[in-house]
Amino acid sequence: MTSEGGNRVRIGLRLPPCTTAAELAEAATEAERLGYDAVWFPDSQLLWRDVWVVAAAAAQATTALGIGVAVTNVETRRPSVTASAIRTVDELSSGRLRTGFGTGNSSLGLLGIPPTPRARLAPALDEIRALLAGDDVELGGGVGRLRDPRPGSPLYMAASGPKNLRFAGANADGVVLLSGVSVSLLRRTVATVQEGIREAGRSISDVPVVVSAFAHVTDDVTHDARMLKPLCAQLAIGGAAGALAAEGVRLEPPSPPFAGVYPDLVHAEDWEQAIAAVDAWVSDEAAVRFAEAFCLFGTLDVIAERLAAVAATGVSEVLVQHVGSYDLPWDLMHRLAPLLGAEVPA
Numbered sequence: 001m002t003s004e005g006g007n008r009v010r011i012g013l014r015l016p017p018c019t020t021a022a023e024l025a026e027a028a029t030e031a032e033r034l035g036y037d038a039v040w041f042p043d044s045q046l047l048w049r050d051v052w053v054v055a056a057a058a059a060q061a062t063t064a065l066g067i068g069v070a071v072t073n074v075e076t077r078r079p080s081v082t083a084s085a086i087r088t089v090d091e092l093s094s095g096r097l098r099t100g101f102g103t104g105n106s107s108l109g110l111l112g113i114p115p116t117p118r119a120r121l122a123p124a125l126d127e128i129r130a131l132l133a134g135d136d137v138e139l140g141g142g143v144g145r146l147r148d149p150r151p152g153s154p155l156y157m158a159a160s161g162p163k164n165l166r167f168a169g170a171n172a173d174g175v176v177l178l179s180g181v182s183v184s185l186l187r188r189t190v191a192t193v194q195e196g197i198r199e200a201g202r203s204i205s206d207v208p209v210v211v212s213a214f215a216h217v218t219d220d221v222t223h224d225a226r227m228l229k230p231l232c233a234q235l236a237i238g239g240a241a242g243a244l245a246a247e248g249v250r251l252e253p254p255s256p257p258f259a260g261v262y263p264d265l266v267h268a269e270d271w272e273q274a275i276a277a278v279d280a281w282v283s284d285e286a287a288v289r290f291a292e293a294f295c296l297f298g299t300l301d302v303i304a305e306r307l308a309a310v311a312a313t314g315v316s317e318v319l320v321q322h323v324g325s326y327d328l329p330w331d332l333m334h335r336l337a338p339l340l341g342a343e344v345p346a
Helices: 021-034 051-061 079-092 105-109 118-132 162-171 183-199 221-246 271-278 284-294 300-311 330-339
Strands: 010-014 038-041 066-072 097-101 155-159 174-177 209-217 296-298 317-321
Touching: 010 066, 010 330, 021 038, 021 051, 021 330, 038 051, 038 317, 051 066, 051 079, 066 155, 079 097, 079 118, 097 118, 097 174, 118 155, 118 162, 155 162, 162 174, 162 183, 174 183, 183 209, 183 221, 183 300, 209 221, 209 284, 209 300, 209 330, 221 271, 221 284, 221 296, 284 296, 296 300, 300 330
Parallel strands: 010 038, 010 317, 038 066, 066 097, 097 155, 155 174, 174 209, 209 296, 209 317
Antiparallel strands: none
16 A cells, blocks of 8 residues: 555555464465465464464465564573574575564463563564574574574564664564554654664665554444444553553543453453453443554554555554454455555545
8 A cells, every 4th residue: 555655555454363374375375376465373382273383384385475473482492493494484484584583471471481581582583583594593402503593583672662662673674563543653663663674774665564464344433432442451451551541542541450261361262252242341431442542443544544544654564464363364464465565645
């Protein structure tokens, strides 16, 4: 999609690895046929199939579609193991792979492991990058190197706070933002990433910025926004209450904390239970405002206008995702397809 000013934003599609590798490869093939730029697979070993297996299946089933991992971590696999996986899938995809890293989220939470701090994530990414380059690396038990290395496969970082945003801009090959598509927030966030890019003496054009956003095509936002309540609640609990309030989504702290939703509010196996758990805290009005400010939620015309506004912020790709973790976004994939490649006014 291209804005009036000529900025083109790529459209990626999140595919949770919730079914067989064969079905995921079929979904990737359909996404490529429809004109999506990329598919991205999240990584959580208890919730979904192995991310590297499904990424490999998608790579073999497609020819030009970008293959992304958004996001993995450096705790459940050692960096040397991840480097080998990246090398293998990048070979299968002929260089179409992008690998995002984050603090761990559900992969670590269910194991009782705290989120990975930047002080640990940074050297782990350096080790992976060095291994992919074929360098000798101190691995603890001696110096080793990756046989048949694959230099240049891009490593992205998921980031949110100012320090992490600047760090990602200075060190990663690309940045994944989890902020949604609030244009005012995106302008500030992208500007912070660009500060890090400039401080490192890099070019802004060399560091793509991807923003994830929940999407839903509907003529009735007031009715359908209810599905977003658990996502809105989790963002507030996770430290984004200020950003939500700035866009008119004001939530009082919950008491008592939400409990009984497995594995968490964002990845709930029973979505209706998750909605019920936060219903008294997240009002219908707050859910509608959240949909309007942070999500691609509404008619195709409304979504097209939002995408054009996002393109003008300096974001290079929007990673759209449906609400849900255990089904594939067939409906969303097809309903958004008319917008792919379209030129719309800014």
